[in-house]
Amino acid sequence: MNQTRKITLIGTGLMGLPMSRNLMAAxxxxxxxxxxxxxxxxxxxxxxxxxxxxxxxxxxxxxxxSMLSDGFATGELLSDPDVQRALxxxxxxxxxxxxxxxxxxxxxxxxxxxxVTHLDAPVSGGTKGAEAGNxxxxxxxxxAIVEDMRFVFEAMGRPVHxxxxxxxxxxxxxxxxxxxxxxxxxxxxxxxxxxxxxxxxALRAALKGGFADSVVLQQxxxxxxxxxxxxxxxxxxxxxxxxxxxxxAASLGLALPTTQEVRNRFAHFCExxxxxxxxxxxxxxxxxxxxxxx
Amino acid sequence: MNQTRKITLIGTGLMGLPMSRNLMAAxxxxxxxxxxxxxxxxxxxxxxxxxxxxxxxxxxxxxxxSMLSDGFATGELLSDPDVQRALxxxxxxxxxxxxxxxxxxxxxxxxxxxxVTHLDAPVSGGTKGAEAGNxxxxxxxxxAIVEDMRFVFEAMGRPVHxxxxxxxxxxxxxxxxxxxxxxxxxxxxxxxxxxxxxxxxALRAALKGGFADSVVLQQxxxxxxxxxxxxxxxxxxxxxxxxxxxxxAASLGLALPTTQEVRNRFAHFCExxxxxxxxxxxxxxxxxxxxxxx
Numbered sequence: 409m410n411q412t413r414k415i416t417l418i419g420t421g422l423m424g425l426p427m428s429r430n431l432m433a434a435x436x437x438x439x440x441x442x443x444x445x446x447x448x449x450x451x452x453x454x455x456x457x458x459x460x461x462x463x464x465x466x467x468x469x470x471x472x473x474s475m476l477s478d479g480f481a482t483g484e485l486l487s488d489p490d491v492q493r494a495l496x497x498x499x500x501x502x503x504x505x506x507x508x509x510x511x512x513x514x515x516x517x518x519x520x521x522x523x524v525t526h527l528d529a530p531v532s533g534g535t536k537g538a539e540a541g542n543x544x545x546x547x548x549x550x551x552a553i554v555e556d557m558r559f560v561f562e563a564m565g566r567p568v569h570x571x572x573x574x575x576x577x578x579x580x581x582x583x584x585x586x587x588x589x590x591x592x593x594x595x596x597x598x599x600x601x602x603x604x605x606x607x608x609x610a611l612r613a614a615l616k617g618g619f620a621d622s623v624v625l626q627q628x629x630x631x632x633x634x635x636x637x638x639x640x641x642x643x644x645x646x647x648x649x650x651x652x653x654x655x656x657a658a659s660l661g662l663a664l665p666t667t668q669e670v671r672n673r674f675a676h677f678c679e680x681x682x683x684x685x686x687x688x689x690x691x692x693x694x695x696x697x698x699x700x701x702x
Numbered sequence: 703m704n705q706t707r708k709i710t711l712i713g714t715g716l717m718g719l720p721m722s723r724n725l726m727a728a729x730x731x732x733x734x735x736x737x738x739x740x741x742x743x744x745x746x747x748x749x750x751x752x753x754x755x756x757x758x759x760x761x762x763x764x765x766x767x768s769m770l771s772d773g774f775a776t777g778e779l780l781s782d783p784d785v786q787r788a789l790x791x792x793x794x795x796x797x798x799x800x801x802x803x804x805x806x807x808x809x810x811x812x813x814x815x816x817x818v819t820h821l822d823a824p825v826s827g828g829t830k831g832a833e834a835g836n837x838x839x840x841x842x843x844x845x846a847i848v849e850d851m852r853f854v855f856e857a858m859g860r861p862v863h864x865x866x867x868x869x870x871x872x873x874x875x876x877x878x879x880x881x882x883x884x885x886x887x888x889x890x891x892x893x894x895x896x897x898x899x900x901x902x903x904a905l906r907a908a909l910k911g912g913f914a915d916s917v918v919l920q921q922x923x924x925x926x927x928x929x930x931x932x933x934x935x936x937x938x939x940x941x942x943x944x945x946x947x948x949x950x951a952a953s954l955g956l957a958l959p960t961t962q963e964v965r966n967r968f969a970h971f972c973e974x975x976x977x978x979x980x981x982x983x984x985x986x987x988x989x990x991x992x993x994x995x996x
Contacts, residue, residue, distance in 0.1 A: 509898060532912040544912040548900070568908035575900035579908055582891035582900075586914035589890070589960070593883035596958040597876035600947070603954045604803060606842070606869035606876075614862035614873055618826040618838040620880035622916035653894070660897045662993050664890040666883070669963045699956050 411559035412436050416469040418462060418485065419505070420448045423531070424475035426538040427504075427564050432456060434563035441465035463490035471560060472501045479507025479515075479577075486515055497523025500553060502560075504545070506530045508652055509574035509581070510659070512548060516573040525553050528573060530580040531565065534641070541565060546583070548575035581656055584649035585667045587641075588688065590624040592670045595692040597625075598632045599699070608633040628689035640687035647674040647684075673698075705853035706730050710763040712756060712779065713799070714742045717825070718769035720832040721798075721858050725767075726750060728857035735759035757784035765854060766795045773801025773809075773871075780809055791817025794847060796854075798839070800824045802946055803868035803875070804953070806842060810867040819847050822867060824874040825859065828935070835859060840877070842869035875950055878943035879961045881935075882982065884918040886964045889986040891919075892926045893993070902927040922983035934981035941968040941978075967992075 416439040417428050424442075428451050432438050439457040442448040452458050459465035462485065466472050472495075474482050482503050485491055495501075501524050503515060512528035519526040527549035537543040543565030547554050554569040561567035570579045597620075601611045612629050615621050631637060650671035657664050670691075677683035677694040686693075696702060710733040711722050718736075722745050726732050733751040736742040746752050753759035756779065760766050766789075768776050776797050779785055789795075795818050797809060806822035813820040821843035831837040837859030841848050848855075848863040855861035864873045891914075895905045906923050909915050925931060944965035951958050964985075971977035971988040980987075990996060 570904040571900035589887035606865035610864040
């Protein structure tokens with residue numbers, strides 16, 4: 409069975425561009441579209457097709473992948489009458505943007521009315537992961553469709569089916585909460601070590617492989633002790649993610665006290681300290697300021 | 703140069719026992735001592751020497767290793783006049799117990815007066831790490847002495863010199879704070895996923911290798927979704943560690959807000975919910991109770 413598909417990828421930005429290249433390399437028949445055509449141009453040079461409108465770009469696709477800034481951008485696209493007319497029963501729409509679970513569920517319902525299956529499949533791993541084709545892909549939706557799409561996902565990374573529609577977005581929010589709280593843990597450990605006269609570089613080396621070890625300890629911890637807060641992951645996006653996480657938790661009746669505490673500190677860092685456009689490891693600066701250190 | 707040493711190890715408990723075996727296997731001339739003699743007996747059968755008093759056990763040692771319950775136990779030993787008389791100039795005393803940095807610094811000063819060098823070298827990795835000889839060993843003290851002791855440490859794990867006297871204990875406290883806060887992050891992510899209808903087993907699989915991944919996510923996360931809180935690492939020890947971490951931070955004039963928040967929750971779990979003797983991943987139960995879930 410031929411597992412390649414006729415795919416249209418919408419949103420050829422920092423992530424969508426390398427994802428497109430990996431889809432082509434895996435043998436898929438790729439059409440790309442970007443609101444600003446010059447952003448899709450390099451891919452067209454490399455063999456991708458394109459079209460003059462987004463509706464035409466998806467007209468004959470088997471699979472549409474959207475990789476946009478958030479769920480509102482995906483929703484705007486899906487509510488375009490031309491796009492709706494271009495969709496035909498049996499298509500699969502995979503939203504790989506990071507959005508709210510409620511967006512994913514609403515889009516799934518809307519598309520089901522047009523005979524189109526929806527999967528929410530946000531990713532973790534950043535541009536490096538996108539380029540290397542080893543993104544973590546958290547997929548929500550029907551198991552059989554996820555399985556059917558495995559070969560498509562595997563061109564871009566490691567898909568894991570995490571539950572019904574919306575679950576992919578939910579797991580992405582859980583992912584972001586873990587990252588933020590771990591950054592705070594590493595910031596406090598680093599400051600304690602430094603003020604107490606220990607070497608934070610040696611601390612990270614000593615903890616490597618043990619119970620306290622994590623990607624955040626090694627990578628964000630290094631940024632903290634080197635004072636390098638050039639992004640990387642922007643603090644304002646981290647704050648947005650945490651707000652989305654807590655809103656989703658609240659809609660489920662859940663309080664998440666540690667996530668809430670760290671969210672408040674990111675808000676302080678972004679809104680009162682000018683940290684919005686610094687790397688999220690910059691929470692270390694917020695901790696220092698709180699302790700009257702600079 | 704022969705790198706083996708005449709070593710006395712005091713405290714052949716759950717950790718000291720396998721550490722002793724690894725020291726013997728590396729060719730060191732080992733004497734062991736335990737307040738309750740039957741706890742040292744298996745090692746004597748395997749070839750270790752012993753003595754009828756702790757002072758006699760250390761009389762001709764080049765290196766004394768203490769592996770006791772805390773800094774108070776080590777301090778009690780060091781203030782015993784018979785022990786002090788048995789110590790001779792040039793000996794190295796390595797305290798591998800987990801203690802407060804201030805204890806380590808006081809012991810270092812006391813021993814220096816007797817011509818004995820002190821290193822604080824607490825470990826992370828638990829009984830499994832002790833048995834496998836791959837403990838993370840955080841060493842505070844003089845660099846030259848740490849280097850001279852490398853072969854001794856390497857029989858038990860991976861030594862890293864983290865700074866002057868007390869730094870090993872400080873890094874151990876930083877280690878414990880990271881573990882506790884990461885447990886809280888994973889508890890909140892797990893509960894969010896579960897209540898939102900996603901599969902926490904799939905969540906952990908999806909996050910593996912990404913920015914949110916950690917030993918705590920994989921191991922403690924599994925305990926949470928399986929409801930297995932048989933220790934493992936006891937919650938009451940986690941609380942004691944966090945109290946020590948925050949006391950040390952306070953003595954340096956530092957507030958560590960996320961560690962403080964998580965410490966208060968462990969106190970609630972241990973003191974109000976009967977969780978003291980459950981595994982520290984049981985903070986998940988505290989989070990559920992806080993959300994009126996059981």
